Amino acid sequence: QLQLQESGPGLVKPSETLSLTCTVSGGSVRSTSYYWGWVRQPPGKGLEWIGSVYYGGGSTFYNPSLKSRITISLDTSKNQFSLKLSSVTAADTAIYYCARDRMRWNFDYWGLGTLVTVSS
Amino acid sequence: QSALTQPAAVSGSPGQSITISCTGTSNDVGNYNHVSWYQQHPGKAPKLIIYEGDKRPSGVSNRFSGSKSGNTASLTISGLQAEDEADYYCCSYAGSDTFLLFGGGTKLTVL
Numbered sequence: 001q002l003q004l005q006e007s008g009p010g011l012v013k014p015s016e017t018l019s020l021t022c023t024v025s026g027g028s029v030r031s032t033s034y035y036w037g038w039v040r041q042p043p044g045k046g047l048e049w050i051g052s053v054y055y056g057g058g059s060t061f062y063n064p065s066l067k068s069r070i071t072i073s074l075d076t077s078k079n080q081f082s083l084k085l086s087s088v089t090a091a092d093t094a095i096y097y098c099a100r101d102r103m104r105w106n107f108d109y110w111g112l113g114t115l116v117t118v119s120s
Numbered sequence: 121q122s123a124l125t126q127p128a129a130v131s132g133s134p135g136q137s138i139t140i141s142c143t144g145t146s147n148d149v150g151n152y153n154h155v156s157w158y159q160q161h162p163g164k165a166p167k168l169i170i171y172e173g174d175k176r177p178s179g180v181s182n183r184f185s186g187s188k189s190g191n192t193a194s195l196t197i198s199g200l201q202a203e204d205e206a207d208y209y210c211c212s213y214a215g216s217d218t219f220l221l222f223g224g225g226t227k228l229t230v231l
Contacts, residue, residue: 049221104171107168111165
């Protein structure tokens with residue numbers, strides 16, 4: 001059974017870089033059948049797609065509204081993928097989810113989510 | 121690009137059917153067969169319940185169905201049950217510049 005687990009600091013200071021990792025078990029990030037993505041949800045608000053990464057060709061797909069601040073990458077040796085979001089503000093406070101996309105632009109497996117608060 | 125438009129809230133009694141709409145544009149919902157729906161209970165991760173417009177993942181009840189007409193996708197839940205009370209989000213592919221858009225979410229209350 002595929003499982004995804006987010007990890008990283010729960011508190012980040014304004015203007016700093018948010019860094020999260022998603023550890024995948026029961027499957028491989030090197031699969032050429034899936035994208036691996038990040039979705040966030042501000043407290044009490046809706047979902048926002050952040051971006052996705054694909055092992056095949058090393059492709060990345062980013063939300064244009066966040067593109068200048070985000071980097072999503074794979075670490076195949078650890079079977080993980082990661083998110084870096086720079087120059088954070090309070091508006092980046094959210095639950096961050098990692099998820100698997102079957103290359104059909106829908107997410108069939110999700111992590112439990114991790115709350116990241118941006119505050120000094 | 122703006123999020124897809126969903127009603128903020130819908131309600132229904134047990135056993136009834138409800139429909140949640142998701143309105144986009146010809147650049148997203150109207151142009152691609154990649155509309156998905158997610159159910160989210162409080163404090164939980166979203167769960168995929170419909171993909172590619174009208175397909176159900178294995179294990180999802182056949183009380184959930186999806187459809188599309190023009191720029192509007194719809195999720196219908198028949199035979200409402202108390203456990204269906206949750207937030208529902210639509211999502212659509214929007215081309216190779218925008219990629220993926222979510223709706224604002226709809227809170228379903230089972231009366």
